[in-house]
Amino acid sequence: MAMEPESLGTFLKSRRARVTPEDIGLRTYGSSRRVPGLRREELAQLAGVSVGYYTRLEQDQAGAASRQVLDALARILVLDPAETAHLHNLALRRAEPRMVRHQRQRLHPRVLALLEALGRNTPAVVLGRRGDVLAWNRTGHALTAEHIDFDAPQAPARRPSVPRMFFLDSHTRALHENWDELARIHVAYLRFTAGRYPTDRRLAELIGELVMRSDDFARLWATGDVADCTVGTMRMRHPTVGRVSVDYQVWLQPDIPDHRLEIYTANDEPSADALRLLADGQGSDRPDGQGSDRHLPEAVPSAAPR
Template sequence: MESLGTFLKRRRDQVTPAMAGLRTYGTTRRVPGLRREELAQLAGVSVGYYTRLEQGLAETASKQVLDAIARVLQLDPIETVHLHNLARQPSASGLSEPPEEQPHPRVIALLESLGEAMPAIVLGRRGDVLAWNRTGHALMAEHVPYDAPRDPARRPSMPRMFFLDPFTRDLHRNWDELARIHVAYLRLTAGRFPTDARLARLIGELTMRSSEFATMWAIGEVADCTVGTLDLRHPTVGAANVTYQVWLQPDSPDHRLEVYTPNDPGSADALRLLAHQSSRPAPAEQH
């Protein structure tokens, strides 16, 4: 997990004096980015207060102060949300085991209403697959048992699959781009749920088992994951370029219904073929 001080220090290092509109007059600097006193001055707070904030010694920070710091650090809206999330964390917060996630019945009803023509997946807060239709399963993870999401112990984890599963890596021709998004979204989630022991274990596992994840995590990017493009080389239907978009439900704001739509006629044909093949019962289901 990440502390407020770690985030502030990392982002302060990334903002040069020139980016902040400061003149250095050619003097030698020991730090790559802004000094604490420079950031404090630009944000309109005392150096002592900002130092305590970065060291985790300040009890609270007002919205106005955090917004001023975000402005100096040139954070985008999602990064600013992450800053506020980190600032709200209690200084002595420990990890706790959250209950098993269950998709809300209205989310399942919406998933079922889509039928099989549109691939769709319901994801939990940590990227676990809570449910999918057959076309979504066939598009994203046909090598995984279809009924795996029904058992919390067997649920596929999209972050794990992205970094540890060769099938998933081969599936995505734009793997590098999507992998960075997965890491950035996990960081945003970690800021929202700092005591989630399952999330902490996931981040720790991926850091230990994937050097690429560890490198991306160390960069410190923060991003939401609401819409984007998948450039696929599917083993069954061939090349497909699809847009993913996320639908959020007020009943379960931590869960995301992700649907996939084709970006060109060839991809539309591929999804139709996949839907047709997925609609046929598996041999074990035939009587």
């Protein structure tokens, strides 16, 4: 079941409920309040629009909103850059977008070349816009999902999905000691992506599946939180090398922003030793000791559909 795209009005209501008058220095003179956040009339007045117009915005009946109005609302609602971008994305979305099933994503040659250049000493994974694994090097695979076939990303129908793994796979949940923190980030980033690609049927189906199959995902999705995902920390209890703490950082291709190269670096010396053990283990089947990334997917021409 595909999840219905989030509307501008739904997002505005969820963010309005989050902001209290005290958060923005608004005096209430002790009057009783029936809503937890700002009232519509308060937000409208502070943003410089009429109450009727703002009400129509929340009801998705106002048509296109200007950038100036959206920026004013973002300022009053104390939205961060990712939430502000999401607000603009929702405002630009057509009222009833036609959902399409986009072609499955394929690697750009530059991304593959960079992944190969990292070799086995630096764990790395390439993710598509929906969090599906497009490729990984041997150590990236061993660190994040050694219970899954290394060659799985080569077949589009078998590609591991990081969101599915996080919420539906017990091995992945047990791997991450800070699962709660990372789960919130995954859900918030999926919402951010859904705002950028409101007509992507595969993405809507993924979100709908997770809402139906995971109570944790449904609970986190209902918060309405939005966030980009570029850097962070993973604390892991790895079944092969024990406790590992790594930072992840995401590298984007300017012309293909939905292909994300995620690189992992150790936070301390024990974690560095653990990554070296993983790298050595992945290189043991090669007589030249150069690692075993020979099965990375073949790159496609840069003009190929993504």
